[in-house]
Amino acid sequence: MAGSHALGTAFEPSSIAVIGASDAPGSVGRIIFRNLVEGGYRGALYAVNPKYDSIQDHPCHRSVEDIGRPVDLAIIATPARMLHTIVAQCGRSGVRNAVIVSASGNALERRIIETARESRLRLIGPGSLGIARPGSGINAALTRIAVKPGEIALVSQSGAMCSVVLDWALTNDVGFSSVISLGGTVDIDYGETLEYLIHDARTRYILLYVDHIRNARRFMSALRSASRVKPIILLKAGRHGRSDNNAPEVDNTSLADVVFDAAMRRAGVVRVQNIDQLFFAAKALSCGFRPREDSLAIVSNGSGPADLAADRAKDLGTELVSLGSPTVATLERIGGRERHSHNPLDLGGDASAKLYRDAILALAEDAAVSNLLVILSPHALVDPVEVAQDIIDLAAQVRLKLCCCWMGGGQVAEARMLLAQAGLPVFSSPEAAIELFHNISRFHHSQTLLLQTAGGGSATAYRRTGGARVLIETLLNQRRHTLSAMESKALLRSFGIPVTHTTVARDATEALFVAEQTGFPVALKVDAPELASKSESGGVRLNLNTTEAVWSAYHDIFETVRQRHPEARINGVSIEPYLYRPQSRAFSIQVHRDAIFGPVISLGAQDASAPRTFALPPLNAVLARDLIDSAIPTAAQGPRSQVGALNRVAIEQVLVSVSDLVCELPWVRELAIDPLFIDADGAIVADARVVIDQGLPAGSDRYAHMAIHPYPLHLIQDWKVGDGRPVRTRPVRPEDAKVLLAFFDALSPETRFMRFMEELNELSPAMVARFTQIDYDCEMALIATTTTDKGAELMIGIARYALAADGESVEFALVVSDDWQRHGLGRRLMGALIEVARNKGYRNIFGDVLGNNAKMLRLMHSLGFMVQPHPEESSLRRVVKVLHGN
Secondary structure, three states, X not given: OHHHOOOHHXXXXXXXXXXXXXXXXXXXXXXXXXXXXXXOOOOEEEEEOOOOOEEOOEEEEOOHHHHOOOOOEEEEOOOHHHHHHHHHHHHHOOOOEEEEOXXXXXXXXXXXXXXXXXXXXXXXXXXXXXXXXXXHOEEEEOOOOOOOEEEEEEEEOOHHHHHHHHHHHHHOOOOEEEEEEOOOOOOOOHHHHHHHHHOOOXXXXXXXXXXXXXXXXXXXXXXXXXXXXXXXXXXXXXXXXXXXXXXXXXXXXXXXXXXXXHHHHHOOOEEEOOHHHHHHHHHHHHOOOOOOOOOEEEEEOOHHHHHHHHHHHHHOOOOEOOOOHHHHHHHHHXXXXXXXXXXXXXXXXXXXXXXXXXXXXXXXXXXXXXEEEEEEOOOOOOOHHHHHHHHHHHHOOOOOEEEEEEOOOHHHHHHHHHHHHOOOOEEOOXXXXXXXXXXXXXXXXXXXXXXXXOOOOOHHHHHOHHHHHHHHHHHHHOOOOEOOHHHHHHHHHOOOOOEOOOEEEOOHHHHHHHHHHHOOOEEEEEEOOOOOOOOOOOOEEEEEOOHHHHHHHHHHHHHHHHHHOOOOOOOEEEXXXXXXXXXOEEEEEEEEEEOOOEEEEEEEEOOOOOOEEEEOOOOOHHHHHHHHHHHHHHHOOOOHHHOOHHHHHHHHHHHHHHHHHHHHOOOEEEEEEEEEEEEOOEEEXXXXXXXXXXXXXXXXXXXXXXXXXXXXXXXXXXXXXXOOOEEEEEEOOHHHHHHHHHHHHHOOHHHHHHHHOOOOOOOOHHHHHHHHOOOOOOEEXXXXXXXXXXXXXXXXXXXXXXXXXXXXXXXXXEEEOHHHOOOOHHHHHHHHHHHHHHHOOOOEEEEEEEOOOHHHHHHHHHOOOEEEEOOOOOOEEEEEEEOOOO
16 A cells, blocks of 8 residues: 555645745745645645744644644745754654755755754655645645646656646646655655555556656666556656766767666666657556557558658657558558558548548558557548547547547647547647657567566576686786786686687797697787777787787787887787688677666677667576667678577677676676677677776675666575475566466465465466566565476465565565475575575564464464564464564
8 A cells, every 4th residue: 555655644644734834925835835725635734934823724833843743744945044944843843754845055955864864754855846646635836736636647856847747737638646846856766756656546657757866776676666567758858968078979869868768678667858758648648548569550641741650650660560461452442542552541632531430440450550640631621520520439449549640720729629638649740649659659668678587697607606706806906907808708708608718928939839829820919908999009910820920910019009008008919819700790798887877788880980789787588689689780781681590699698698797796897898709600709808896895785786686596595395305495587477376276275365364266467467576676585496297397385575664674475385384495485585684684574474373473483583463453463573673
């Protein structure tokens, strides 16, 4: 329930105090207090201002401390100079949450947050426009706009953007479940707010406006959890950055913004690029417009508008579907062969309402078509209203998702209004309609990426991590930060990435012998780790076939590099076999550490000027393929058909291994594989460069450097029960949905009742998703499995915890298959779960147990849990184990 969330008292307060409430015309306190009164807020409402005895027929208190009872939410509408004093008063008087409308400087912000934390007062702002929950009569926002109830939650750091969206919503009949202006996010931020909205029954869709992010891990965790159940449309400003004119750009946007875009794809979020697209998406969501596939057809009464729509679709990568032969035949029959019968479909300028209707019915019979854009431009022989009314009737009859574009002004205004009133998305330009379709339909592709649980790729890679850690720690102890090519390749090889064998020669004589031993032809490359590019420094010589050529190349490399980079420290040259793979393609894989999102992996052609595509680790095969699909059309030279399946598999395997490396080695700051040769025989790294630093502080979560928590491979344990049967305990994955359903179906009615405390005959799809699609950063589910005689995996138990409302404790649940009880399985699962919660730093772990569940109560007592009366239900017992503190 949303009300049980830690922020429940902030967004569903039973009492509100407006500090700085006023009767002065135009004052902040007057506007907010009037909004609460006129909005019909049903809780206790207090005015606070020492200058007044009463405000708007409400008694006025001199200070929040004079109210004499705790207040759920305080709206602070006082000048900035008074903020610290007011926050201190709120803390002393037991106020739980406060919204700070005034702006403040950094020094004051630090004082305010320190004071608030002492009393556990939660803050929204400063610089917040306020909050609104229309369904509860709450309009505690600095706005003169009445907020209509609806199903969309608007969350924004910018108060100005909130005002713009609310003004637009009023004229477009769009309502909101919540309007939350976060302001400066010194305390309550996007993460906690989204966690609240996940469980808010009034919210079906979420609109986000993002300015900056303070905690990427919590932001991504909350985004990924929320977007699994509620579509999120996001707009972020600053694609080109604000002040750093020297920041690199990718496809005319800042590198930081490209990384942000990659993060949003991974979070299952649909990102729009401008305020108009945000408005259109909000309107479409409020109308229930949810196209599910990129199977779009266009029908129009003119080739020009249809071509504009088709061009924009191509720009965005949205393919128009090919119509089936029966559909084409039908369209030719109803429209005549002189009309175009392909997609986009041009019905002609004089197309009647009947022709539109017949064409749409024909397209509805085509299984390839799921979505239809209907375009109408004014024509003397066409009645826009008549066509609109037919479209409205058809929308309820056909399975197609319809989107409309009535172009023009006064001649189509009435028709456009009728379509909007009927709940159909309607636009005035084809481009805007296509952009909406593209943005909303991308949600389903994003969901595919969201469900991927990646990281720790292979057990072999994980076991070999120890050697890589020793190598890095040894180099750091020597105050080294840039690895040589030989060291870099050794690191890659430890994670299963194929590399060329490299040997470093310290002088020309040694180079001759190494080359002879390696076998001709060879390649020589300068060994100067500080040089970012060996080629640009003149330090590479390829295809050397004789000792004379090696001798000459060695001296030539030294002279050239010394001349271009006199400060460079040259250790010698690295010698490796020269790769002659005429059918290969050369790629470049790079890793850099983003200031917000941590490690980022990019893929592109070897050419430094070629476009690159970006993704956040951890990656698995599906995510690697998505990165490859985006990169290969631009990175691979020649026809795409020449890049065969083996090529993709080879790149895929290298990408997943690189992801494993950066997940498990937080010391890696930069990594460049350039070139990576791919051909029918597979992949091989010809050159690599790694830069390391100190990594994570002692005692940190092993994945604290990651914005997305990888699959925790280190939690996998293999063991045997007393009779020798093998059991594996491991974290759950989304792919475990089928084994979970089989596990549930095999449970006895009694065991089901003990676990769920109700008669439950089946798990709904939503429950299965909730149990298997988890965020390892804030919840955990460990399953126990064994193998059947036929080699199939069989689930026999599960223990899970989820973050409690206080944000410091976790609530657990445990169930073991009837056939596997009394074998120590429950104790093993709970012991592992408790250890995970302890390592995460949670204060307590607790659970609710039926009072007659004697076996569970005995197990909990033996594990050190205290058995207490339940605070609300006499038939239950609450079991609690302290993990940290008293």
